[in-house]
Amino acid sequence: xxxxxxxxxxxxxxxxxxxxxxxxxxxxxxxxxxxxxxxxxxxxxxxxxxxxxxxxxxxxxxxxxxxxxxxxxxxxxxxxxxxxxxxxxxxxxxxxxxxxxxxxxxxxxxxxxxxxxxxxxxxxxxxxxxxxxxxxxxxxxxxxxxxxxxxxxxxxxxxxxxxxxxxxxxxxxxxxxxxxxxxxxxxxxxxxxxxxxxxxxxxxxxxxxxxxxxxxxxxxxxxxxxxxxxxxxxxxxxxxxxxxxxxxxxxxxxxxxxxxxxxxxxxxxxxxxxxxxxxxxxxxxxxxxxxxxxxxxxxxxxxxxxxxxxxxxxxxxxxxxxxxxxxxxxxxxxxxxxxxxxxxxxxxxxxxxxxxxxxxxxxxxxxxxxxxxxxxxxxxxxxxxxxxxxxxxxxxxxxxxxxxxxxxxxxxxxxxxxxxxxxxxxxxxxxxxxxxxxxxxxxxxxxxxxxxxxxxxxxxxxxxxxxxx
Amino acid sequence: xxxxxxxxxxxxxxxxxxxxxxxxxxxxxxxxxxxxxxxxxxxxxxxxxxxxxxxxxxxxxxxxxxxxxxxxxxxxxxxxxxxxxxxxxxxxxxxxxxxxxxxxxxxxxxxxxxxxxxxxxxxxxxxxxxxxxxxxxxxxxxxxxxxxxxxxxxxxxxxxxxxxxxxxxxxxxxxxxxxxxxxxxxxxxxxxxxxxxxxxxxxxxxxxxxxxxxxxxxxxxxxxxxxxxxxxxxxxxxxxxxxxxxxxxxxxxxxxxxxxxxxxxxxxxxxxxxxxxxxxxxxxxxxxxxxxxxxxxxxxxxxxxxxxxxxxxxxxxxxxxxxxxxxxxxxxxxxxxxxxxxxxxxxxxxxxxxxxxxxxxxxxxxxxxxxxxxxxxxxxxxxxxxxxxxxxxxxxxxxxxxxxxxxxxxxxxxxxxxxxxxxxxxxxxxxxxxxxxxxxxxxxxxxxxxxxxxxxxxxxxxxxxxxxx
Numbered sequence: 001x002x003x004x005x006x007x008x009x010x011x012x013x014x015x016x017x018x019x020x021x022x023x024x025x026x027x028x029x030x031x032x033x034x035x036x037x038x039x040x041x042x043x044x045x046x047x048x049x050x051x052x053x054x055x056x057x058x059x060x061x062x063x064x065x066x067x068x069x070x071x072x073x074x075x076x077x078x079x080x081x082x083x084x085x086x087x088x089x090x091x092x093x094x095x096x097x098x099x100x101x102x103x104x105x106x107x108x109x110x111x112x113x114x115x116x117x118x119x120x121x122x123x124x125x126x127x128x129x130x131x132x133x134x135x136x137x138x139x140x141x142x143x144x145x146x147x148x149x150x151x152x153x154x155x156x157x158x159x160x161x162x163x164x165x166x167x168x169x170x171x172x173x174x175x176x177x178x179x180x181x182x183x184x185x186x187x188x189x190x191x192x193x194x195x196x197x198x199x200x201x202x203x204x205x206x207x208x209x210x211x212x213x214x215x216x217x218x219x220x221x222x223x224x225x226x227x228x229x230x231x232x233x234x235x236x237x238x239x240x241x242x243x244x245x246x247x248x249x250x251x252x253x254x255x256x257x258x259x260x261x262x263x264x265x266x267x268x269x270x271x272x273x274x275x276x277x278x279x280x281x282x283x284x285x286x287x288x289x290x291x292x293x294x295x296x297x298x299x300x301x302x303x304x305x306x307x308x309x310x311x312x313x314x315x316x317x318x319x320x321x322x323x324x325x326x327x328x329x330x331x332x333x334x335x336x337x338x339x340x341x342x343x344x345x346x347x348x349x350x351x352x353x354x355x356x357x358x359x360x361x362x363x364x365x366x367x368x369x370x371x372x373x374x375x376x377x378x379x380x381x382x383x384x385x386x387x388x389x390x391x392x393x394x395x396x397x398x399x400x401x402x403x404x405x406x407x408x409x410x411x412x413x414x415x416x417x418x419x420x421x422x423x424x425x426x427x428x429x430x431x432x433x434x435x436x437x438x439x440x441x442x443x444x445x446x447x448x449x450x451x452x453x454x455x456x457x458x459x460x461x462x463x464x465x466x467x468x469x
Numbered sequence: 470x471x472x473x474x475x476x477x478x479x480x481x482x483x484x485x486x487x488x489x490x491x492x493x494x495x496x497x498x499x500x501x502x503x504x505x506x507x508x509x510x511x512x513x514x515x516x517x518x519x520x521x522x523x524x525x526x527x528x529x530x531x532x533x534x535x536x537x538x539x540x541x542x543x544x545x546x547x548x549x550x551x552x553x554x555x556x557x558x559x560x561x562x563x564x565x566x567x568x569x570x571x572x573x574x575x576x577x578x579x580x581x582x583x584x585x586x587x588x589x590x591x592x593x594x595x596x597x598x599x600x601x602x603x604x605x606x607x608x609x610x611x612x613x614x615x616x617x618x619x620x621x622x623x624x625x626x627x628x629x630x631x632x633x634x635x636x637x638x639x640x641x642x643x644x645x646x647x648x649x650x651x652x653x654x655x656x657x658x659x660x661x662x663x664x665x666x667x668x669x670x671x672x673x674x675x676x677x678x679x680x681x682x683x684x685x686x687x688x689x690x691x692x693x694x695x696x697x698x699x700x701x702x703x704x705x706x707x708x709x710x711x712x713x714x715x716x717x718x719x720x721x722x723x724x725x726x727x728x729x730x731x732x733x734x735x736x737x738x739x740x741x742x743x744x745x746x747x748x749x750x751x752x753x754x755x756x757x758x759x760x761x762x763x764x765x766x767x768x769x770x771x772x773x774x775x776x777x778x779x780x781x782x783x784x785x786x787x788x789x790x791x792x793x794x795x796x797x798x799x800x801x802x803x804x805x806x807x808x809x810x811x812x813x814x815x816x817x818x819x820x821x822x823x824x825x826x827x828x829x830x831x832x833x834x835x836x837x838x839x840x841x842x843x844x845x846x847x848x849x850x851x852x853x854x855x856x857x858x859x860x861x862x863x864x865x866x867x868x869x870x871x872x873x874x875x876x877x878x879x880x881x882x883x884x885x886x887x888x889x890x891x892x893x894x895x896x897x898x899x900x901x902x903x904x905x906x907x908x909x910x911x912x913x914x915x916x917x918x919x920x921x922x923x924x925x926x927x928x929x930x931x932x933x934x935x936x937x938x
Contacts, residue, residue: 108711108823131717154658163658165667166635179911186821188851189623189632189892191671193904193934194916198634198667202660219717242577248600248688248758289717293762352655354577382657423658435662442648446922447663453918465662 003089003459004069006047014050014092017060022051022098032078033093034086040343041083041430046073046093053098055172055180055211062209063178065092071459074205076117076144080151081346082428084204088463096146099211102126111169111186113214116146133220135161137253138424139330149213152202154424156253156285156329159245159381161218163424165201170214173200176455186214199450204426205461207454221287224252225294226316228325229305230278234258234364236309237280238357241380243304244284245353249297254381255283255329256360261336261375265328268335273328274321278311282380283329285322329377333386336375340390345403349414350384350423362413363387370402384423411438427465435465472558472928473538475516483519483561486529491520491567501547502562503555509812510552510899515542515562522567524641524649524680531678532647534561540928543674545586545613549620550815551897553673557932565615568680571595580638580655582683585615602689604630606722607893608799618682621671623893625722625754625798628714628850630687632893634670639683642669645924655683668919673895674930676923690756693721694763695785697794698774699747703727703833705778706749707826710849712773713753714822718766723850724752724798725829730805730846734797737804742797743790746780751849752798754791798846802855805844809859814872818883819853819892831882832856839871853892880907896934904934 006025015023024030025048034043052058065072071091078085087093099115105127106112112134114123121141127134137155138148147153149171154163170184173196183196200207231237241254259279266273275281284301288294302313316322337344351359360376363385367374373392378385389406391399411421411434421431421438436444448466451458475494484492493499494517503512521527534541540560547554556562568584574596575581581603583592590610596603606624607617616622618640623632639653642665652665669676700706710723728748735742744750753770757763771782785791806813820828829845832854836843842861847854858875860868880890880903890900890907905913917935920927 106823107715109821110714111821152658152660152664154660158657162635165664166631175911175915181909181911183908183912185887185889187819187889187892188627188822189621189819189848189853190889191621191623191817191891191893191895192889193896193908193912194668194672194676194919195621195634195670196912196915198670199663199919201664201667203663207663219715219719222717245579246576246688248691250688290765296759348660350656350658352578352580353657354575379658384658418654420654420656420659420661422660423656424660426660427662439652439662440650442644442650443652443662443665446644446665449922450663450668450919453915453922 003071003091006070006091010068011048013064014048014061018050018057024049036078036080036083036085038081038083040345044086044088046087047090049093049095051095051098055174058174058209058211059178059180061094062174062176065459066177066457069457069459071462073461074209076147077142079140079143080428081425083430084426084428084464088429103212105130109186110217111214112217113212114145115212116144116210118145120145120148127217128220131220132217134215134217136164136167139333145213146210149201149210150204151424151426154384156255156379158379159254160250160252167215168197168201168213169216171197171200171210172212173208173210175208176457176460204428204464206451206465222289223291223294224285224287224322225298226322226325227284227298227302228275228314229282230275230311231280232309232311234280237282238360238380240282240305240308241356242354243308244301245381247300247304249301251381252285252287256380257281257283257329257377261332261377262328264335264339265331268338269331274324275314283325332377336388340392343391345389345407347387347407347410348422348425349410349419351414351417351419353383355417356380356383358417359385359413366406366409370406372402372406429463432467472540472560475539475560479537480517482533483517483530487519487526493518505547505549505552505554507550507552509814513555513557515556516559518562518564520564520567524643527643527678527680528647528649530563531643531645534928535646535926538926538928540931542930543678545616546611548609548612549897550894552899553895553897553933557898572681574599578655579686580683581686582681583614584681585613585679587614589614589617596686597689600689601686603684603686605633605636608802614682615679618670618679619673620893620895623853625724625848627848628723629719629721636684637666637670637682638685640666640669640679641681642677642679644677645926645929673897673933675920675934691758692760692763693754693756693791694767695791695794696753696767696771697744697783698751699744699780700749701778701780703749706751707829707849709751709774709777710825711823712777713770714850716769716773718770720850721754721756725849726750726752726798726846730801730844731797733804733808734800737807738800743793744783752794801846805857809861812860814858814876816856816876816879817891817894818879818888820883820886820888822852824886825849825852827886828854828882835875835878839875841871841875898932901936
């Protein structure tokens with residue numbers, strides 16, 4: 001791929017169609033733009049960073065890039081974990097964070113329309129104020145809605161409510177050639193041709209740039225309760241999950257956590273977790289419209305947990321207690337990162353729910369076998385696990401071959417268990433090889449054909465998801 | 470497109486890879502295979518019909534068709550309404566109805582895996598027996614699951630539970646060139662590359678042939694209640710719906726029906742509808758795990774309806790009453806067809822929920838303006854309307870220009886209201902023009918590019934959804 005380098009003439013033109021104080025080049029470019037949350041996957045300097053403020057600007061930028069064969073990397077908050085929003089081929093980095101308007105919260109149709117750069121936490125706040133509910137709940141609340149859509153972010157509540165894809169209903173998209181199109185809309189059903197919005201969801205900015213997004217909302221459940229359940233052993237803990245899911249008591253979330261990760265979080269947050277009795281916990285939440293409705297459900301689950309070896313069941317039915325436990329859960333990633341400043345690598349596989357125990361135990365074995373500290377936590381209720389290999393005090397020479405071997409074995413194991421490479425973080429550039437191995441050549445050929453249909457010159461976020469066509 | 474004609478040599482080969490008693494040609498081909506439920510869109514004779522019984526057979530048939538440039542039309546029960554499963558270019562009709570095994574109902578992962586030819590009613594029966602629930606509820610229960618997936622069938626329960634797409638988790642697919650691939654699986658989350666399963670859903674057999682499908686299941690709700698609500702006027706009836714949806718009382722289904730359609734159904738079924746007091750009704754259902762849980766919800770909705778002009782609220786809380794009302798609703802399509810044996814045309818638009826009243830009133834005006842009898846009913850709760858123009862005693866010369874004008878005006882109106890051409894029936898060959906008009910050239914170019922990525926020789930169900938590339 002022979003891309004054109006960005007020249008001063010390009011920069012002058014890009015300023016002429018945007019504004020001088022939103023175009024950065026050379027030393028003006030903040031180091032943050034060279035990486036996402038995983039600096040371990042390399043640092044790459046874009047040639048120019050532009051903060052767009054409208055779909056029309058994005059369109060004009062793409063027209064220029066297309067005509068001049070300049071690669072463009074769209075970017076939201078840069079909170080990704082696979083190197084999806086880094087400019088590995090240089091060129092233009094197109095930041096959408098200034099496109100942060102909530103365009104409409106339509107209470108009649110229960111739909112919200114936002115610019116792509118609206119932060120998840122801002123959107124949650126706005127819909128909650130109107131008594132509405134946007135169910136997707138990825139841990140990183142400072143991510144943009146655009147980023148969530150582009151990785152099909154999942155989060156805690158997938159067990160009951162599904163993932164981002166299930167809520168996206170429409171989009172305004174700028175194509176690689178600068179054309180603007182709208183797809184879907186405020187409609188609940190749609191069988192009008194291949195679903196472009198579903199190709200865009202999870203495409204990590206490689207097929208088009210979503211500048212506006214319409215999502216479905218629900219009425220806000222009136223009550224929520226969490227259960228914190230310590231178990232005697234990790235096995236008992238994990239193996240209780242399928243029993244919970246088979247009961248008719250649909251929890252909103254089912255997370256598992258281990259003592260050692262909790263301790264990292266306690267240190268990170270500077271506050272104590274409310275229980276110290278066990279090495280392995282399930283954390284469940286339930287929501288509904290009345291205390292009675294939820295009580296019946298969580299009582300049943302509490303009894304079930306106790307019958308499967310739970311040591312106790314702590315009920316958090318106040319907002320304060322609820323938040324105390326979930327803030328610990330929410331701090332896991334940062335806490336683990338903090339515990340291994342020399343570096344780490346992560347894996348985000350998803351397996352069928354009844355294979356979670358197998359995968360968790362497999363990782364514990366890898367920990368012993370390679371002498372690398374492995375921390376894991378995740379969404380036991382939906383089979384999506386986050387596993388972190390910590391470099392700690394290992395030298396680069398020790399670390400590199402070990403982590404490569406561990407990652408390969410984890411992905412192989414996920415495939416063996418009929419799982420997938422990524423549950424919610426995506427592929428970026430870091431996982432392209434693992435994706436290719438897991439899905440095989442016929443599927444990669446089709447993905448590459450789809451990429452070509454959208455972006456024949458391969459200028460939109462090249463090298464991510466697929467790396468050629 | 471210059472396709473090869475099917476020769477005796479082809480037929481002999483096709484028999485050699487399948488079986489003589491599952492391959493039909495010439496006079497052996499049943500007339501049913503020349504059309505779907507809308508004979509109005511033309512009758513087309515395939516050159517050969519093959520009933521496949523395995524993925525391996527489908528793969529071998531496709532390899533032969535691909536090598537010899539023979540078009541292939543996959544087909545389930547043939548209950549479509551847009552000419553999606555008819556062989557408009559002749560060639561091979563590939564029936565999947567003998568691939569009717571329920572492969573697995575996995576109670577641990579709450580997933581069901583079926584061959585594509587399993588009938589919806591058979592699958593519902595099988596999962597219900599295990600206390601499980603497959604929420605998609607298209608009216609035509611003799612359709613195949615494969616057909617449901619290929620049109621992204623919606624049905625009554627979309628208001629609360631979403632559509633077929635939301636339940637499909639994995640597929641075994643035979644590509645146009647005969648390659649077999651698997652995509653997705655028993656996983657709840659997936660961010661592993663562009664979603665092939667979401668391209669396949671709603672693709673009407675033009676991108677690949679799904680031979681096995683894995684869908685998500687839910688625990689079966691223990692209780693269900695229906696409300697039949699007569700209103701003084703159609704306006705009051707339709708305009709109450711957004712108020713219901715804005716309340717926190719999520720119904721499972723919200724249908725609207727009019728006296729004249731009910732009368733057609735009474736005649737068709739030979740039994741009386743339980744109420745005659747009104748011209749316009751809402752039919753709602755609610756489900757949950759306890760009587761108490763549902764009671765609180767439907768009481769609130771009943772009060773709301775009464776405050777908006779409902780004449781009464783009839784509660785059906787026994788299975789018998791429930792089925793009596795819903796069987797009337799289920800008979801609408803057949804009843805309307807029966808009332809106009811000379812022919813009809815249909816439109817399946819979807820609009821934002823708060824535009825349903827506008828569209829319904831618009832159709833009533835068209836009725837008067839053109840002097841063509843128009844019957845409509847539909848899913849008021851999700852904005853998906855089914856509108857039928859009845860030929861009745863009109864001559865062909867009177868009928869044709871009128872129905873063409875009415876259809877054009879209905880689709881134009883749907884687009885004006887920010888709706889889509891099809892909510893759940895699909896595009897087939899009958900609606901390709903309307904799709905092109907509604908989405909515009911840039912979108913059609915992409916759809917054609919996607920088609921090319923999957924089927925570069927354009928042999929898979931050519932002329933459907935897109936008609937060139």
